[in-house]
Amino acid sequence: MKAAVLHGPRDLRVETAPAPEPAAGEVAVRVGMAGLCGTDYRIWTGDRPVHYPLVLGHEFVGTVTSVGDGVSRVRVGDRVAVEPNYSCGACPLCREGNRNLCLSRIAVGIDVDGCFAEVVRVPQRCCWPAPAGVADEELMVTEPLAVVVRAVARSAVAHDESAAVVGGGTLGLLALQVLRGRGARVLVVSRSSRRFALARELGAEATQAVDDGPLEATARAFSGREGVDVVVETAGTAEAVAHALALVRPGGRVVLTGLPHEPTPVAFFSVVRREVTIAGSMIYQDEFPEAMRLVAAGTVRTGPLITHRFALDAIGEAFAAHRAPESIKVALVPR
Ligand SMILES: [Zn+2]
Ligand SMILES: [Zn+2]
Structure with a gap:
């Protein structure tokens, strides 16, 4: 598969890599559409330090292509929006229902490889089934x-x-x-x-x-x-x-x-x-279903926010477009 790999500040290369294999409890998701945001931009410039190499990207919708052992939440072929943050589940904050505040929280596209790739690997609990009949383009901004x-x-x-x-x-x-x-x-x-x-x-x-x-x-x-x-x-x-x-x-x-x-x-x-x-108010923890419900019901219109679309190979242009005054949300369509 293709992935945009960040090797250092502003050193982003589209490379061919083996498709990630889901471990127990994990799934592989083929990215349908991904959004670029200010966090990605700050990582790209080096403003926000990360461990290199890293595949950026945390806003996306896609289709489950394979599942690891013990996965019951989703099946191959399911379309999902991915909640790109997962907590330890064991600390006092997690146990009392403050998963978004967990000090061991892991962020996809920041701490581990993200969605500026054709396929990404995430724990099954990050996957929220997408409503039928709502386009990827409309669900891409489920995370924000x-x-x-x-x-x-x-x-x-x-x-x-x-x-x-x-x-x-x-x-x-x-x-x-x-x-x-x-x-x-x-x-x-x-x-x-x-x-x-x-x-x-x-x-x-x-x-x-x-x-x-x-x-x-x-x-x-x-x-x-x-x-x-x-x-x-x-x-x-x-x-x-x-x-x-x-x-x-x-x-x-x-x-x-x-x-x-x-x-x-x-x-x-x-x-x-x-x-x-x-x-x-810090990110989210149970808001993905409600966010998708608002889009499916037409209460929230997301289409007008997507001002640019780029193929993965043109990810450099996508980062430039993110800074353009007329851009709101820049999308990547990996294939
Ligand atoms: Zn973001
Ligand atoms: Zn925790």
């Missing part, structure tokens, strides 16, 4: 969608509440739709207005670029009160955290799902005085 399904659940948003999404990338445009699906009215706030037409098409009631005026005033006008009830932050920058806190009303909730890599100053005076609840 599961991230925001969890974040929105943690916001405990109620019908008719006002919500703001900070960030207009893949996660932001998905969060917007999940919030809409829960009956919230949604304001999208982003550094650039480039995605605002699409955001409105996907259900945003209002949009604002951060430089277009004070966010507090926009949040008050949009909510008809002291600020929005709920903010879901998806941009993962210190600036975005500040924006989230500017938008939320006293007594409101902020859920952070982006990972700010730099130190993030927070005015805790205003957090305490306004009794704002700030919650982190």
Whole structure:
């Protein structure tokens, strides 16, 4: 099979390798379509260190081609979305139901070989059966969608509440739709207005670029009160955290799902005085079925987010396209 192997920063080579053989409890999945994200980009540039050689990629949908001993969850021929993180299952965090927080968690495409290949090997418990009649293209973003399904659940948003999404990338445009699906009215706030037409098409009631005026005033006008009830932050920058806190009303909730890599100053005076609840939301653990259900039901439209498609051989172009201003989600189609 072909695989894109990273040998060092920016040293990515498409090579022929033996197809991975599933061990006991594992399955081999032929990749139908894979998505590229900011994490892949940071690994590719060397910003995020990994052990080389490594096959990157963790967002994908595919078909089971072989199964190891003891596999009962899926069968050969099943189409699956793959949850690309698995925990130890034995530590106190795992046992109490916090698998996503397990300190021994293994990430496919980061700690072990991932999906920028024709075939990838994963534990059977990572596989979630895909609904029939929903195209690979629509299910490819199940992984980032599961991230925001969890974040929105943690916001405990109620019908008719006002919500703001900070960030207009893949996660932001998905969060917007999940919030809409829960009956919230949604304001999208982003550094650039480039995605605002699409955001409105996907259900945003209002949009604002951060430089277009004070966010507090926009949040008050949009909510008809002291600020929005709920903010879901998806941009993962210190600036975005500040924006989230500017938008939320006293007594409101902020859920952070982006990972700010730099130190993030927070005015805790205003957090305490306004009794704002700030919650982190880390990936997912049981959200894949719900994410696929939302796509199958048409509550979340994923097709408009896929702006580029490349064959595996053109993976270098895919990484370049990821950085292009007009790109949202770049897809790889291994064959
Ligand atoms: Zn990702
Ligand atoms: Zn664990």
